[in-house]
Amino acid sequence: MALQIIEKSDLAFFVQNLMDHFQLEGVQSKGQSVYGQAFFYGTIRSPAELCLDFDCTVMPPKKYFLPPQEALFRFQTGPSPACFECRPNKPLVIFGIHPYDLKAISQMDRVFAAGTPDPHYLARREATILIGIDPTHVAPRSFWASMEAAVVSSGFDLMMTDLGANYIVETGSEKGKALLGDYAKVRPATSDEVRQRVSQRSHIADMGQKRGLTFPKREIPILLQHSLTSPLWEENATKCLSCGTCNLVCPTCYCFDVWDDMELNLTQGQRLRRWDGCLLSDFARVATGENFRGTRTSRYRHRFYRKGQYLFFGILDDVACVGCGRCAAFCLPDIADPVEVFNRLKEKLN
Amino acid sequence: MKYQPLADISPYLPQWAEISRIQKLTESERLFEMHLADGEPLGHKPGQFIELSLLGIGEAPISISSPPGVENSFELAVRKVGNLTSAMHRLKVGDRVGIRGPFGTHFPVDETQGKDILFVAGGIGLVPLRSFIKFVLEHRRDYGEVTILFGARNPSEQLFLDELEDWRRRDDLRYLESVDRPDPNWTGHVGVITTLFPYIHVDPSKTYCVVVGPPVMYRFVIVEAKAKGIPDTHIFLSLERRMKCGLGKCGHCQINHLYVCQDGPVFRYSDIFDLEEAL
Numbered sequence: 255m256a257l258q259i260i261e262k263s264d265l266a267f268f269v270q271n272l273m274d275h276f277q278l279e280g281v282q283s284k285g286q287s288v289y290g291q292a293f294f295y296g297t298i299r300s301p302a303e304l305c306l307d308f309d310c311t312v313m314p315p316k317k318y319f320l321p322p323q324e325a326l327f328r329f330q331t332g333p334s335p336a337c338f339e340c341r342p343n344k345p346l347v348i349f350g351i352h353p354y355d356l357k358a359i360s361q362m363d364r365v366f367a368a369g370t371p372d373p374h375y376l377a378r379r380e381a382t383i384l385i386g387i388d389p390t391h392v393a394p395r396s397f398w399a400s401m402e403a404a405v406v407s408s409g410f411d412l413m414m415t416d417l418g419a420n421y422i423v424e425t426g427s428e429k430g431k432a433l434l435g436d437y438a439k440v441r442p443a444t445s446d447e448v449r450q451r452v453s454q455r456s457h458i459a460d461m462g463q464k465r466g467l468t469f470p471k472r473e474i475p476i477l478l479q480h481s482l483t484s485p486l487w488e489e490n491a492t493k494c495l496s497c498g499t500c501n502l503v504c505p506t507c508y509c510f511d512v513w514d515d516m517e518l519n520l521t522q523g524q525r526l527r528r529w530d531g532c533l534l535s536d537f538a539r540v541a542t543g544e545n546f547r548g549t550r551t552s553r554y555r556h557r558f559y560r561k562g563q564y565l566f567f568g569i570l571d572d573v574a575c576v577g578c579g580r581c582a583a584f585c586l587p588d589i590a591d592p593v594e595v596f597n598r599l600k601e602k603l604n
Numbered sequence: 605m606k607y608q609p610l611a612d613i614s615p616y617l618p619q620w621a622e623i624s625r626i627q628k629l630t631e632s633e634r635l636f637e638m639h640l641a642d643g644e645p646l647g648h649k650p651g652q653f654i655e656l657s658l659l660g661i662g663e664a665p666i667s668i669s670s671p672p673g674v675e676n677s678f679e680l681a682v683r684k685v686g687n688l689t690s691a692m693h694r695l696k697v698g699d700r701v702g703i704r705g706p707f708g709t710h711f712p713v714d715e716t717q718g719k720d721i722l723f724v725a726g727g728i729g730l731v732p733l734r735s736f737i738k739f740v741l742e743h744r745r746d747y748g749e750v751t752i753l754f755g756a757r758n759p760s761e762q763l764f765l766d767e768l769e770d771w772r773r774r775d776d777l778r779y780l781e782s783v784d785r786p787d788p789n790w791t792g793h794v795g796v797i798t799t800l801f802p803y804i805h806v807d808p809s810k811t812y813c814v815v816v817g818p819p820v821m822y823r824f825v826i827v828e829a830k831a832k833g834i835p836d837t838h839i840f841l842s843l844e845r846r847m848k849c850g851l852g853k854c855g856h857c858q859i860n861h862l863y864v865c866q867d868g869p870v871f872r873y874s875d876i877f878d879l880e881e882a883l
Contacts, residue, residue, distance in 0.1 A: 335620075510853075514662045537855075542685055563860075
């Protein structure tokens with residue numbers, strides 16, 4: 255489908271329509287925080303709440319597919335124990351996802367579909383429509399351009415670019431096409447507007463180059479191959495608080511814990527999964543007390559290897575870091591920044 | 605709009621198994637014999653594990669201690685050590701538990717046919733290894749020389765006493781045992797398991813060494829096995845890790861790029877000897 259134009263004056267109409275027909279989630283501003291203006295994904299209740307010129311949200315949109323806590327099934331105990339499956343399928347539209355987060359979602363899609371598919375993730379994902387938006391601002395710690403995530407050509411249902419006077423929209427799926435046809439006022443883009451999109455996107459890519467890797471991203475797995483014994487791991491890890499914030503805010507961190515939650519009647523309950531983090535001290539501890547990553551250094555290093563090497567060779571064939579910079583922005587001792595770590599490893603290797 | 609339904613059976617949903625026999629092995633270990641409630645065989649191979657559920661308590665990975673049998677029952681030997689295993693020790697015959705699996709890789713039952721096998725078990729490492737030992741003894745003619753080394757911290761921690769007695773008496777295998785800390789009644793060998801190695805002779809050209817024990821044991825036993833000339837490709841071990849899903853997703857059991865729940869728990873030593881966090 256050819257590129258379409260939504261006039262800025264017609265955006266509220268589109269948003270209102272989506273609100274009327276779906277649960278609409280989008281980016282909102284929380285106002286100023288110690289980190290600058292804070293943005294978050296939440297339910298849009300009026301078109302004015304939707305913010306499309308954000309730099310980066312505090313949390314990625316992963317919560318929509320892998321909720322912080324969700325029931326895998328409900329059960330009853332007692333003389334006739336039984337399990338009842340929970341089937342998440344609430345239709346959702348998420349409005350305003352930057353390319354790096356779209357890339358992260360595409361990676362998570364592959365992770366959860368690999369091997370034995372995870373029906374919970376896939377059902378939520380299938381029931382969700384993604385409307386991407388190209389960034390207009392770069393967060394101070396972002397480095398998505400050097401992670402080849404400045405622009406994406408897939409992984410969305412609709413992809414919007416702010417051209418100043420209007421939004422130019424690319425359709426990425428039948429669902430996106432239907433959404434546009436049913437709920438938006440659009441017109442085909444002129445060839446001028448199409449050219450404008452190209453230059454706007456290259457401007458975005460330039461904007462994103464302000465900070466980043468000093469070497470090509472594809473070299474990260476090989477760099478790590480030679481960095482296992484680097485003193486950098488311990489040097490940084492001595493400052494690590496084992497708080498797991500880097501895991502929490504990461505759009506490609508998806509490890510989870512599974513536990514049972516009983517109702518007060520002690521006969522009904524649910525088996526839940528909730529986010530876990532490999533930086534937390536008990537992550538690899540077994541019942542006998544043995545902890546297979548018992549040191550902060552081993553846990554700290556593990557996360558970089560998982561992103562840069564294990565998932566690369568295992569499932570993704572890509573580095574599982576999209577350069578959002580959230581881990582860098584929110585790590586209290588400021589040791590989580592992948593740009594700093596990878597560039598310093600590269601320096602030491604040369 | 606079309607939504608993809610969940611797979612007919614979610615991989616997180618357990619099926620039911622009923623306990624048919626409980627046997628006290630030691631003060632802290634019990635053997636549970638059970639069968640799937642639908643009467644189907646579990647369909648496991650020696651060395652695999654299941655995720656065991658007690659609704660309201662949780663789920664934990666437990667190795668299967670019996671070989672696949674003619675009857676559809678299977679055995680789990682469980683040490684009382686955490687929430688789930690403590691609750692398990694309170695179960696009675698006829699109680700139902702949840703089972704997912706079997707998961708993971710298995711011992712090299714086919715590759716070792718016609719070869720000599722050196723089994724090395726430390727403590728409750730005997731529990732998973734027993735599935736392979738019993739399999740070999742049930743198909744005794746398919747295998748060459750069989751040697752079993754078993755080390756326990758003290759005599760009271762020896763498991764499966766009837767079977768140990770049987771192994772001591774059999775003339776179609778060599779069984780050597782050791783304890784680290786003897787009690788006054790102990791008349792056998794004293795020392796860590798590696799001190800048994802001088803007493804055995806193996807033909808490295810046709811011997812497989814299969815090791816299961818506590819994490820600390822592997823390094824030392826592997827040194828001894830290599831000293832006997834057994835190549836890395838003929839050494840197998842089963843690794844323990846924290847596991848939550850059994851599906852290669854939750855991340856807990858990861859050793860570098862490997863998931864112990866899928867790529868393990870049984871590994872060929874030559875595949876993991878250079879992995880930083882494996883041993």
